[in-house]
């Protein structure tokens with residue numbers, strides 16, 4: 001789908017999309033079209049339940065007086081409540097609606113509305129952004145799709161008087177959308193195609209955008225003492241990798257302490273010797289979601305040339321059962337020096353992150369660390385897919401992440417940490433064990449385990465097991481891989497750490 005910007009005009013074909021405010025108040029363009037068509041739009045509204053509330057849509061075949069095919073009325077709700085997120089949702093919903101009716105070309109006319117705080121150019125740019133985000137598809141493996149199964153919409157033109165400013169405002173947003181798509185693509189790839197080496201290759205492509213990318217192999221990780229990460233990978237025919245990405249965009253001090261983002265990259269999680277049940281195991285191809293978000297975040301920052309220093313560290317392994325796999329009861333030594341009793345080989349994400357977190361703080365002395373991981377099934381039980389679980393040892397960091405999540409529609413809910421939970425991870429045989437032994441507070445105890453490897457650095461952990469993959473369409477996120485976290489963290493950085 002192509003997105004264009006233009007001055008307002010009545011198109012000669014296809015669909016014109018115009019807004020209606022709550023209580024059936026027509027926007028200026030809607031009112032003009034209604035007049036041109038002898039009141040046909042108002043009559044259509046009156047014979048329907050359409051009120052103009054947000055998320056409402058009413059399609060009307062274009063009256064004879066107009067040359068085009070269809071008029072689509074979209075609810076705007078209250079003008080004062082139209083913010084960036086609302087415009088993005090609107091753009092996404094318009095795309096979905098146009099595809100569902102089989103439209104090929106359409107133009108949205110955005111008027112300046114009384115009481116609207118958002119600048120018209122920002123409104124247009126964000127509508128276009130939402131449209132772009134919703135139009136994503138992962139269809140590279142569908143070789144037999146009939147034309148009628150493909151999305152119909154080819155061009156969406158966003159019409160606004162401030163066309164030049166709208167185009168300019170759309171530029172960084174388009175870069176973020178590209179990064180979101182990169183993450184969604186990686187998360188969608190099956191594990192026979194995407195494994196540690198190929199995922200590292202994908203990260204390496206960021207070099208052409210100015211990101212430093214280093215790929216550590218098994219030998220280098222062994223030398224560093226990463227026994228926790230290596231233990232997880234040892235059952236697989238696919239060798240593990242650790243990828244370090246650096247974006248140095250800070251304008252003044254190129255050496256300024258970086259922000260650090262760490263991702264779990266288990267390219268497939270069978271559970272290992274503590275094997276998972278067959279039903280639903282296919283979902284574990286997206287157990288590398290955290291690492292894909294870190295890659296996408298680096299791409300977004302490079303794409304919009306963010307004025308900040310950021311490092312991304314991702315631990316990439318495949319968790320397989322085999323003759324070389326680690327066994328329940330094995331004791332491994334992590335890079336931190338702490339020994340870990342591996343009682344359940346399916347609690348592998350925390351083992352990967354233990355070494356990735358330790359390595360990151362040890363090498364980079366970051367201002368803060370945020371890790372992302374599809375870490376526990378328990379977080380899905382606690383929060384469903386409406387919120388990611390947020391754990392942090394720093395209140396300000398936690399608040400900033402929650403606020404950023406609200407702004408972009410990626411919600412996080414703070415969960416507790418505490419000494420009594422921490423104690424549950426003490427082992428009889430080693431310094432720490434990788435499961436508590438009970439099912440209680442499974443997401444909290446996992447976070448407590450991670451905290452033993454952050455060495456006091458301001459840190460937050462996002463458990464994204466419930467938000468990485470979606471079973472239903474949302475306005476700006478079609479079902480499937482969501483890339484939850486890319487937009488949140490990009491916004492978090494833009495709001496607080498760039499200058």
Ligand code: BES
Nearest residue numbers: 287344346347374375376377378435465
């Ligand atoms: N990758 C899983 C968590 C997961 C489950 C993500 C479902 C997405 C959907 C993780 O490695 C895991 O297996 N966790 C175990 C931990 C348990 C053994 C303590 C779990 O949640 O069951």
Ligand code: MN
Nearest residue numbers: 269346347348
């Ligand atoms: Mn697991």
Ligand code: ZN
Nearest residue numbers: 266269287349
């Ligand atoms: Zn896992």
